[in-house]
Amino acid sequence: xxxxxxxxxxQALFQSLRSAYAATPNNLKIIDVYVGFAVLTAVxxxxxxxxxxxxxxxxxxxxxxxxxxxxxxxxCLRIQVNKDNKEFKDVAPERAFADFIxxxxxxHLVIMNFMG
Amino acid sequence: xxxxxxxxxxxxxIGVNGTAKSTSNQAPPPMALPANLKSDLLNxxxxxxxxxxxxxxxxxxxxxxxxxxxxxxxxxxxxxxLRYESMIHEFDPYFNYRTTLFLTEKGFYEFWNWFDYESxxxxxxxxxxxxxPGLMVTAALIYWGLRFLRFAVHIREVCVLTAPFFAxxxxxxxxxxxxxxxxxxxxxxxxxxxxxCPGYISRSVAGSYDNEGVAIFALLLTFYLFVxxxxxxSLTWSLASAFGYFYMVSxxxxxxxxxxxxxxxxxxxxxxxRYSVRLYIAYNCMYVLGMLxxxxxxxxxxxxxxSGEHMAAMGVFFLMQVFYFLDWVKYLLSDKRLFExxxxxxxxxxxxxxxxxxxxxTASGYISPWTGRFYSLLDPTxxxxxxxxxxxxxxxxxxxxxxxMFDFHILLFLFPAGLYFCFKRLTDATIFIVMYGLTSMxxxxxxxxxxxxxxxxxxxxxAIAVSATxxxxxxxxxxxxxxxxGGSSKAASGSKASSKALLxxxxxxxxxxxxxLLLGVFYLLSKYxxxxxxxxxxxxxxxxxxxxxxxxxxxxxxxxxxxxxYFWLQQNTPTDAKVMSWWDYGYQITAMANRTVIVDNNTxxxxxxxxxxxxxxxxxxxxxxxxxxxxxGYVLVVFGGVTGYSSDDINKFLWMVRIGGGVFPVIKEPDYxxxxxxxxxxxxxxxxxxxxxxxxxxxxxxxxxxxYGKPPGFDRxxxxxxxxxxIKLEHLEEAFTTSNWIxxxxxxxxxxxxx
Numbered sequence: 037x038x039x040x041x042x043x044x045x046x047q048a049l050f051q052s053l054r055s056a057y058a059a060t061p062n063n064l065k066i067i068d069v070y071v072g073f074a075v076l077t078a079v080x081x082x083x084x085x086x087x088x089x090x091x092x093x094x095x096x097x098x099x100x101x102x103x104x105x106x107x108x109x110x111x112c113l114r115i116q117v118n119k120d121n122k123e124f125k126d127v128a129p130e131r132a133f134a135d136f137i138x139x140x141x142x143x144h145l146v147i148m149n150f151m152g
Numbered sequence: 153x154x155x156x157x158x159x160x161x162x163x164x165x166i167g168v169n170g171t172a173k174s175t176s177n178q179a180p181p182p183m184a185l186p187a188n189l190k191s192d193l194l195n196x197x198x199x200x201x202x203x204x205x206x207x208x209x210x211x212x213x214x215x216x217x218x219x220x221x222x223x224x225x226x227x228x229x230x231x232x233x234l235r236y237e238s239m240i241h242e243f244d245p246y247f248n249y250r251t252t253l254f255l256t257e258k259g260f261y262e263f264w265n266w267f268d269y270e271s272x273x274x275x276x277x278x279x280x281x282x283x284x285p286g287l288m289v290t291a292a293l294i295y296w297g298l299r300f301l302r303f304a305v306h307i308r309e310v311c312v313l314t315a316p317f318f319a320x321x322x323x324x325x326x327x328x329x330x331x332x333x334x335x336x337x338x339x340x341x342x343x344x345x346x347x348x349c350p351g352y353i354s355r356s357v358a359g360s361y362d363n364e365g366v367a368i369f370a371l372l373l374t375f376y377l378f379v380x381x382x383x384x385x386s387l388t389w390s391l392a393s394a395f396g397y398f399y400m401v402s403x404x405x406x407x408x409x410x411x412x413x414x415x416x417x418x419x420x421x422x423x424x425x426r427y428s429v430r431l432y433i434a435y436n437c438m439y440v441l442g443m444l445x446x447x448x449x450x451x452x453x454x455x456x457x458x459s460g461e462h463m464a465a466m467g468v469f470f471l472m473q474v475f476y477f478l479d480w481v482k483y484l485l486s487d488k489r490l491f492e493x494x495x496x497x498x499x500x501x502x503x504x505x506x507x508x509x510x511x512x513x514t515a516s517g518y519i520s521p522w523t524g525r526f527y528s529l530l531d532p533t534x535x536x537x538x539x540x541x542x543x544x545x546x547x548x549x550x551x552x553x554x555x556x557m558f559d560f561h562i563l564l565f566l567f568p569a570g571l572y573f574c575f576k577r578l579t580d581a582t583i584f585i586v587m588y589g590l591t592s593m594x595x596x597x598x599x600x601x602x603x604x605x606x607x608x609x610x611x612x613x614x615a616i617a618v619s620a621t622x623x624x625x626x627x628x629x630x631x632x633x634x635x636x637x638g639g640s641s642k643a644a645s646g647s648k649a650s651s652k653a654l655l656x657x658x659x660x661x662x663x664x665x666x667x668x669l670l671l672g673v674f675y676l677l678s679k680y681x682x683x684x685x686x687x688x689x690x691x692x693x694x695x696x697x698x699x700x701x702x703x704x705x706x707x708x709x710x711x712x713x714x715x716x717x718y719f720w721l722q723q724n725t726p727t728d729a730k731v732m733s734w735w736d737y738g739y740q741i742t743a744m745a746n747r748t749v750i751v752d753n754n755t756x757x758x759x760x761x762x763x764x765x766x767x768x769x770x771x772x773x774x775x776x777x778x779x780x781x782x783x784x785g786y787v788l789v790v791f792g793g794v795t796g797y798s799s800d801d802i803n804k805f806l807w808m809v810r811i812g813g814g815v816f817p818v819i820k821e822p823d824y825x826x827x828x829x830x831x832x833x834x835x836x837x838x839x840x841x842x843x844x845x846x847x848x849x850x851x852x853x854x855x856x857x858x859x860y861g862k863p864p865g866f867d868r869x870x871x872x873x874x875x876x877x878x879i880k881l882e883h884l885e886e887a888f889t890t891s892n893w894i895x896x897x898x899x900x901x902x903x904x905x906x907x
């Protein structure tokens with residue numbers, strides 16, 4: 037009835053999502069893997085903090101924020117490199133990558149200062 | 153003759169006679185036909201060279217205007233240096249000066265780890281972790297830079313001139329910001345307006361070495377870089393805005409305004425359907441990097457993840473992730489219906505999670521609520537009832553209309569006009585400036601001090617109004633035969649009839665109307681400049697530590713009593729003597745007299761201040777006990793009865809009572825009032841006539857003739873004859889009274905020998 041139709045809908049949803057995602061170019065998939073890795077690391081750190089407590093809070097924050105930060109920067113890179121984004125048509129992918137590297141450099145320098 | 157035809161042609165078409173020179177050394181051609189060809193060619197050349205020249209002329213014009221505005225912003229703030237001398241003004245700058253001195257003498261390591269035992273005796277103060285280091289580090293860097301270039305400047309000169317220097321830099325940033333929002337002419341007008349606007353000058357004159365001098369520059373820079381990042385979607389601009397935010401956090405506690413305005417702006421863009429990937433890139437990069445950089449300042453610490461004032465930014469951060477995710481899924485899915493199902497699931501889960509997280513965080517106390525200082529901005533009556541020390545600061549009072557007029561002049565009515573123009577051309581950038589303007593004007597209405605934060609927004613928006621109006625009027629002037637639409641006239645000038653003319657017959661009338669309106673604009677702007685200079689000269693250039701008045705014969709009389717008293721303290725008291733005074737003078741005493749104080753302007757410990765307040769409002773015996781507990785050696789009071797100086801301790805006395813009574817219920821405010829009235833003459837309350845503050849201020853005053861025709865003991869600041877003229881002090885003795893009786897210092901006598 038209603039339930040089976042929603043189940044069917046969600047199944048159709050997942051199917052179309054999977055097929056559409058398979059069509060994305062490889063360089064974007066690599067960036068997606070990197071983002072997934074960063075978020076996973078952050079989740080692991082949060083779980084660890086929940087287990088052992090957050091005593092050197094600055095270390096915890098710096099660890100989690102470095103993961104979140106690099107994930108967010110990678111998503112920005114993905115946006116700028118994606119050929120379907122018309123707003124960034126005239127931005128060379130090398131320039132986008134250089135921006136990404138620069139921001140990551142600043143991020144990790146601050147993290148190293150903050151970690152204590 | 154060929155030269156004649158040349159000049160005639162150029163005059164007819166362009167009207168600039170510079171081009172005649174470039175064509176003057178052509179040899180006259182022998183025949184008529186080549187002459188025509190050659191004249192055509194020369195004409196084209198002159199046109200081309202004219203085009204080059206226009207661009208160069210424009211660039212020259214812009215650069216020279218900006219240079220003049222830069223110099224103007226600097227020199228209009230130098231009134232007090234020219235009239236008195238190059239010294240630090242007011243109260244707070246003395247602490248900043250002292251810390252900068254410490255930094256330049258001892259270096260960074262000592263500075264970060266400085267524990268100051270000379271203030272808040274016996275508690276001390278961890279200076280390294282409780283100040284915003286931006287201002288001191290900036291001044292120290294400038295000082296070291298100048299020293300490296302072998303300019304032998306003293307750190308005091310650098311400190312005095314830091315604020316005007318950064319005000320000039322602010323005008324440059326205002327130009328670029330105006331260029332980003334509207335166009336370069338609006339930028340030029342904005343730079344010119346902000347160079348002399350009294351709202352900004354009040355806190356950035358030479359000598360006013362306070363955080364705001366640098367912070368407003370950092371604020372405008374951060375906003376400009378962020379708007380640039382949103383417009384271009386580039387990671388480098390977002391990184392730059394994160395650094396601008398870091399500089400702002402290091403400079404002033406008002407950075408909370410930025411970290412709440414930018415998320416609010418992003419939210420407004422999302423709601424109005426202006427979500428774009430550029431916004432995503434700009435906000436995310438700025439938020440993550442900015443937050444991390446901000447947490448490097450020890451005073452800010454972990455507030456970005458723990459304080460309620462910063463939660464809006466985090467909420468919008470998560471919201472942006474959700475938006476991006478939804479956008480990406482929408483792009484992946486081709487079927488609209490599937491996307492709608494997905495949308496429903498996602499939105500419900502997100503909202504539920506967010507509500508749960510916020511609820512748990514606030515209820516468990518992990519996310520601290522809004523602190524008193526910022527909560528009183530949302531609820532202006534809060535401080536008056538609960539936190540008297542915040543309510544007592546004169547800068548925290550609500551703003552009167554006269555203050556707005558005084559500080560903004562014509563910008564006050566140009567602001568709504570500029571809002572109109574912004575709404576006509578809505579882009580991401582104009583939405584930002586509108587939001588900045590409206591929020592800052594609201595807060596400026598709540599607290600006088602925050603007019604400073606509203607000033608850049610008001611100047612920018614007014615610049616848009618001025619620039620757009622003048623452009624339209626000038627266009628009206630330039631069109632000779634075409635019919636143009638009526639230029640949008642300013643709301644103030646009522647000659648709408650001329651601007652609505654659309655027929656050929658009324659065209660000269662239109663031109664005359666445009667000329668009249670342009671003259672009106674010129675008149676208003678010149679009035680603005682006059683007003684600003686007058687305000688700067690009369691109201692905002694007083695050092696507060698040196699008072700000036702007109703003598704009986706019109707000559708200028710200068711009261712240098714404060715510094716006289718501080719130097720007396722420095723030279724005539726033991727080096728470990730403790731001085732008790734009201735907290736206003738704490739910074740000055742530590743900086744100039746170099747003595748330990750009990751409380752100072754930092755006001756971080758309310759109970760300690762209340763103890764001092766209690767001591768000042770008690771009878772001499774009880775006060776003596778408190779003073780012995782605190783090891784007080786000297787008491788300093790400020791008294792304006794002889795000179796008519798109205799910011800003295802007797803006028804501030806009720807605040808001492810209120811603050812003291814807030815912690816020690818033994819002090820009750822009605823004890824000092826008579827029928828709710830505050831009096832110091834014969835009809836005053838008996839507790840008032842015998843409390844320590846009264847005795848110290850009016851000791852020996854009863855014998856003094858202050859004004860011709862009035863009895864001795866006539867208090868010129870209150871305008872009454874004092875009630876208790878026969879004052880005897882038991883536990884204190886008078887140590888020093890300055891030449892105009894403004895500062896009085898008393899020595900606390902050791903306890904009597906038993907027998």
